Amino acid sequence: MKKKQLRQDEDYKLLQAPKKVKSDFVNTDTWRVLRIQGEFVDGFDALADVGPCVAIFGSARTASSNDYYKAATKTASLLAENGMGVITGGGPGIMEAANKGAFEAGGLSVGCNIELPLEQKPNPYQNISLEFRYFFVRKMIFVKYSVGFVIFPGGFGTLDEFFEALTLAQTSKIEHFPIILYGSTYWKGLCGWIDEFLLARYAAISPEDKKLYRVVDEPQEAVDCIIGVSKENGLI
Numbered sequence: 001m002k003k004k005q006l007r008q009d010e011d012y013k014l015l016q017a018p019k020k021v022k023s024d025f026v027n028t029d030t031w032r033v034l035r036i037q038g039e040f041v042d043g044f045d046a047l048a049d050v051g052p053c054v055a056i057f058g059s060a061r062t063a064s065s066n067d068y069y070k071a072a073t074k075t076a077s078l079l080a081e082n083g084m085g086v087i088t089g090g091g092p093g094i095m096e097a098a099n100k101g102a103f104e105a106g107g108l109s110v111g112c113n114i115e116l117p118l119e120q121k122p123n124p125y126q127n128i129s130l131e132f133r134y135f136f137v138r139k140m141i142f143v144k145y146s147v148g149f150v151i152f153p154g155g156f157g158t159l160d161e162f163f164e165a166l167t168l169a170q171t172s173k174i175e176h177f178p179i180i181l182y183g184s185t186y187w188k189g190l191c192g193w194i195d196e197f198l199l200a201r202y203a204a205i206s207p208e209d210k211k212l213y214r215v216v217d218e219p220q221e222a223v224d225c226i227i228g229v230s231k232e233n234g235l236i
Contacts, residue, residue, distance in 0.1 A: 040140075051085060053087045053147065054084055080107025089112055153182075181215045
């Protein structure tokens with residue numbers, strides 16, 4: 001079988017096992033540590049004064065005619081009207097929808113773009129546009145500057161953001177901010193699997209862990225949840 005050719009981006013290079021060859025300093029792990037440090041510094045510096053923001057996730061493949069695209073635009077617009085910034089991955093689809101909603105409502109719209117094997121072109125609806133080489137740096141920025149996550153239908157990357165947020169909240173590594181799944185029809189199967197297998201059949205999570213996230217079907221419902229919890233926590 002023909003071996004699939006992968007573009008060797010910075011994450012790929014970082015995660016390669018060491019080989020018994022000498023290389024230039026700029027291709028060593030030591031040099032990559034410095035680049036990683038630089039990404040953290042740039043991100044912290046750019047977002048130091050942004051105030052409370054909400055991260056919105058979802059598929060880059062969602063068309064602008066899709067109802068979820070329209071709902072993400074509305075959700076971001078409502079957040080902006082309530083004085084909250086919006087952070088996305090900066091690309092197309094749901095990310096574009098959320099940036100567009102915040103941008104057109106006159107709010108703060110942040111895009112955290114990432115190098116990908118399939119090039120992701122930044123969408124044009126960003127007040128602040130950051131570029132990252134490393135997924136884990138980008139993911140930390142999402143968590144550090146957010147007071148809530150709204151997760152629209154998406155693929156592996158979207159699921160990764162969802163479960164990482166749950167893990168950090170479950171283990172008390174972060175404040176328990178709202179983690180919201182938008183679209184009960186889309187998420188029904190996953191939530192059912194969590195209930196049946198993780199909780200009931202294998203007791204891999206506790207009943208309290210079910211309270212770490214909620215499912216909504218209206219933009220206003222998502223925004224009300226985030227605004228309410230943020231006020232309780234003195235964040236706004």
